[in-house]
Amino acid sequence: MQEAWIQLRCPDCGEQWEANPADLPEPDGTLGCNHCDTSRRVAEFTKTTRDFEILREFHR
Numbered sequence: 001m002q003e004a005w006i007q008l009r010c011p012d013c014g015e016q017w018e019a020n021p022a023d024l025p026e027p028d029g030t031l032g033c034n035h036c037d038t039s040r041r042v043a044e045f046t047k048t049t050r051d052f053e054i055l056r057e058f059h060r
């Protein structure tokens with residue numbers, strides 16, 4: 001079984017955390033930060049292009 005956790009960083013408060021793609025919305029969806037009140041597109045939280053690709057692969 002492949003565990004691919006991805007790195008997220010909130011563009012507003014700068015908080016960083018790891019998430020399982022299974023717990024995240026689709027790449028076009030909106031994610032709410034647990035550390036502040038912001039809601040943005042998931043792509044704005046992914047730290048690197050690679051992290052975003054993992055999420056995209058997961059939801060393909």
Ligand SMILES: [Zn+2]
Binds near residue numbers: 013038
């Ligand atoms: Zn935040």
